[in-house]
Amino acid sequence: xxxxxxxxxxxxxxxxxxxxxxxxxxxxxxxxxxxxxxxxxxxxxxxxxxxxxxxxxxxxxxxxxxxxxxxxxxxxxxxxxxxxxxxxxxxxxxxxxxxxxxxxxxxxxxxxxxxxxxxxxxxxxxxxxxxxxxxxxxxxxxxxxxxxxxxxxxxxxxxxxxxxxxxxxxxxxxxxxxxxxxxxxxxxxxxxxxxxxxxxxxxxxxxxxxxxxxxxxxxxxxxxxxxxxxxxxxxxxxxxxxxxxxxxxxxxxxxxxxxxxxxxxxxxxxxxxxxxxxxxxxxxxxxxxxxxxxxxxxxxxxxxxxxxxxxxxxxxxxxxxxxxxxxxxxxxxxxxxxxxxxxxxxxxxxxxxxxxxxxxxxxxxxxxxxxxxxxxxxxxxxxxxxxxxxxxxxxxxxxxxxxxxxxxxxxxxxxxxxxxxxxxxxxxxxxxxxxxxxxxxxxxxxxxxxxxxxxxxxxxxxxxxxxxxxxxxxxxxxxxxxxxxxxxxxxxxxxxxxxxxxxxxxxxxxxxxxxxxxxxxxxxxxxxxx
Amino acid sequence: xxxxxxxxxxxxxxxxxxxxxxxxxxxxxxxxxxxxxxxxxxxxxxxxxxxxxxxxxxxxxxxxxxxxxxxxxxxxxxxxxxxxxxxxxxxxxxxxxxxxxxxxxxxxxxxxxxxxxxxxxxxxxxxxxxxx
Numbered sequence: 001x002x003x004x005x006x007x008x009x010x011x012x013x014x015x016x017x018x019x020x021x022x023x024x025x026x027x028x029x030x031x032x033x034x035x036x037x038x039x040x041x042x043x044x045x046x047x048x049x050x051x052x053x054x055x056x057x058x059x060x061x062x063x064x065x066x067x068x069x070x071x072x073x074x075x076x077x078x079x080x081x082x083x084x085x086x087x088x089x090x091x092x093x094x095x096x097x098x099x100x101x102x103x104x105x106x107x108x109x110x111x112x113x114x115x116x117x118x119x120x121x122x123x124x125x126x127x128x129x130x131x132x133x134x135x136x137x138x139x140x141x142x143x144x145x146x147x148x149x150x151x152x153x154x155x156x157x158x159x160x161x162x163x164x165x166x167x168x169x170x171x172x173x174x175x176x177x178x179x180x181x182x183x184x185x186x187x188x189x190x191x192x193x194x195x196x197x198x199x200x201x202x203x204x205x206x207x208x209x210x211x212x213x214x215x216x217x218x219x220x221x222x223x224x225x226x227x228x229x230x231x232x233x234x235x236x237x238x239x240x241x242x243x244x245x246x247x248x249x250x251x252x253x254x255x256x257x258x259x260x261x262x263x264x265x266x267x268x269x270x271x272x273x274x275x276x277x278x279x280x281x282x283x284x285x286x287x288x289x290x291x292x293x294x295x296x297x298x299x300x301x302x303x304x305x306x307x308x309x310x311x312x313x314x315x316x317x318x319x320x321x322x323x324x325x326x327x328x329x330x331x332x333x334x335x336x337x338x339x340x341x342x343x344x345x346x347x348x349x350x351x352x353x354x355x356x357x358x359x360x361x362x363x364x365x366x367x368x369x370x371x372x373x374x375x376x377x378x379x380x381x382x383x384x385x386x387x388x389x390x391x392x393x394x395x396x397x398x399x400x401x402x403x404x405x406x407x408x409x410x411x412x413x414x415x416x417x418x419x420x421x422x423x424x425x426x427x428x429x430x431x432x433x434x435x436x437x438x439x440x441x442x443x444x445x446x447x448x449x450x451x452x453x454x455x456x457x458x459x460x461x462x463x464x465x466x467x468x469x470x471x472x473x474x475x476x477x478x479x480x481x482x483x484x485x486x487x488x489x490x491x492x493x494x495x496x497x498x499x500x501x502x503x504x505x506x507x508x509x510x511x512x513x514x515x516x517x518x519x520x521x522x523x524x525x526x527x528x529x530x
Numbered sequence: 531x532x533x534x535x536x537x538x539x540x541x542x543x544x545x546x547x548x549x550x551x552x553x554x555x556x557x558x559x560x561x562x563x564x565x566x567x568x569x570x571x572x573x574x575x576x577x578x579x580x581x582x583x584x585x586x587x588x589x590x591x592x593x594x595x596x597x598x599x600x601x602x603x604x605x606x607x608x609x610x611x612x613x614x615x616x617x618x619x620x621x622x623x624x625x626x627x628x629x630x631x632x633x634x635x636x637x638x639x640x641x642x643x644x645x646x647x648x649x650x651x652x653x654x655x656x657x658x659x660x661x662x
Binding site for chain 2: 149153154156157159160161163164165167168171173174192196203207212214402403404405406407408410411
């Protein structure tokens with residue numbers, strides 16, 4: 001053996017075979033230590049205690065058979081070289097074993113001492129090489145990611161300086177600027193903004209690749225975000241003479257997603273669509289529900305551009321992909337936009353894809369999970385397999401006194417949420433996650449398993465606790481409202497699940513109306529506390 | 531009298547540009563280019579607000595934030611962090627350390643001015659919103 005001290009873990013249940021292998025192993029080699037076990041479970045336990053040089057593995061053991069045996073072993077100890085010893089001359093199984101990471105597949109009946117020695121030697125070496133390669137790749141990836149985030153940081157410093165001085169000149173803060181000079185400066189500013197976007201994308205893609213992209217999901221209305229996207233992209237579309245339309249389902253549910261990220265995806269898709277659509281074309285942003293998939297909202301961006309050919313479709317969401325046919329003017333990014341979109345959608349557990357009719361246009365679509373109130377409500381609103389008798393909806397709203405808010409608004413919002421959670425009964429009331437976009441007015445809802453009268457006790461408690469927060473009065477106004485959630489009495493065959501669903505639907509409808517109307521809450525007896 | 535803003539950044543070119551812009555927006559401007567002089571400038575000038583870079587020589591931005599927070603006289607001064615660093619790694623930390631806002635460079639001028647104005651001067655009073 002190449003290694004003077006070779007330790008072998010032999011997993012073999014047939015005593016005769018085990019003796020034979022042991023004999024072959026020690027023939028002429030005094031430096032082999034053999035540990036023999038007869039069950040896979042014992043083998044795995046032995047591997048947890050110490051790492052042998054190699055594992056010799058029989059496939060048909062009392063507690064595991066065939067391919068399952070090496071799969072489980074490799075999953076348990078991916079870094080130890082494994083050589084299968086089989087009684088079966090099965091090429092397909094042997095291939096499968098090697099594909100799964102087994103180093104060799106030997107037949108017991110043709111085992112010679114020399115043969116075994118060589119197989120073990122090679123297995124150990126190959127495994128070491130594979131590991132070294134994996135380590136090197138990992139290090140390289142880490143280095144690349146570190147390098148990219150360092151570069152994007154360093155690039156920002158000079159970029160900031162250019163940005164400051166160009167805007168200083170443009171705003172006339174360094175003296176009057178002639179009209180053509182102003183045009184030149186605007187050209188510089190456009191390029192600065194483009195460069196800025198590229199640096200941002202570079203860092204974002206690096207993060208995505210390293211699995212460090214983060215999302216902060218909130219309960220949001222998709223319609224609002226879609227309208228915001230259209231408003232933001234309108235000037236770009238107008239400049240190019242492209243019609244920009246929006247089509248939204250009347251009853252879009254609330255979704256649970258990071259509003260900034262979803263906006264980023266929609267803006268990216270609309271911007272791309274405008275880029276690849278000729279003058280006089282049109283771009284349409286739509287959002288709808290699909291009967292076959294009630295758990296998701298479908299969002300799509302359709303353009304009347306020249307479309308995408310089938311080969312490109314497969315690659316378009318990959319990193320650094322750029323359409324080779326695109327003109328230079330439309331190729332103004334790094335080719336990371338769609339990759340970032342895909343990663344954002346994936347983090348939300350949605351799907352993204354493109355369909356296209358070459359020559360006529362393309363449609364980019366993605367899905368986002370809807371906010372399922374029923375799932376969240378179930379434990380709180382039921383008691384002994386029955387729906388509790390009464391429910392109220394509490395709305396707590398903090399409106400900052402200035403826009404943007406004074407001080408660290410995010411922390412203020414978090415403190416309020418913490419207080420709300422402390423003011424309710426956790427087993428029967430539910431504080432819903434934050435609603436709407438962050439950074440402006442914060443609205444929180446509580447579904448309370450009480451009637452309106454009892455609920456008043458809770459809202460008073462909430463107000464008292466919130467008012468104890470230092471500085472809150474200097475930052476925002478507070479309004480707390482409550483309304484009864486009116487339910488039609490359940491039918492005789494209505495299951496508990498259906499009742500919870502009805503409650504969830506009614507509550508969601510109230511929340512959505514309340515969010516649209518701002519500062520009010522629907523319901524038969526809206527009660528303004530204080 | 532115009533409010534005074536202390537700008538702390540180790541890039542003198544950027545400090546100059548920010549000074550011009552802030553003066554044009556009717557602010558008085560004091561400057562510092564390292565952590566140590568940032569603290570002494572804050573003590574001397576008693577600014578209404580501080581714009582603070584994070585990557586600074588002689589005590590980085592976090593050290594400055596810490597020193598400000600631990601000073602009875604300076605703790606109330608709102609600090610806006612303006613840094614090239616990754617917000618994902620630094621924003622939360624800066625806000626926890628007492629900053630009022632975090633901007634990544636390059637920042638939008640209008641947004642920056644709005645946040646400066648929101649954090650300067652006495653708080654607006656809306657007494658009717660808080661009935662007792």
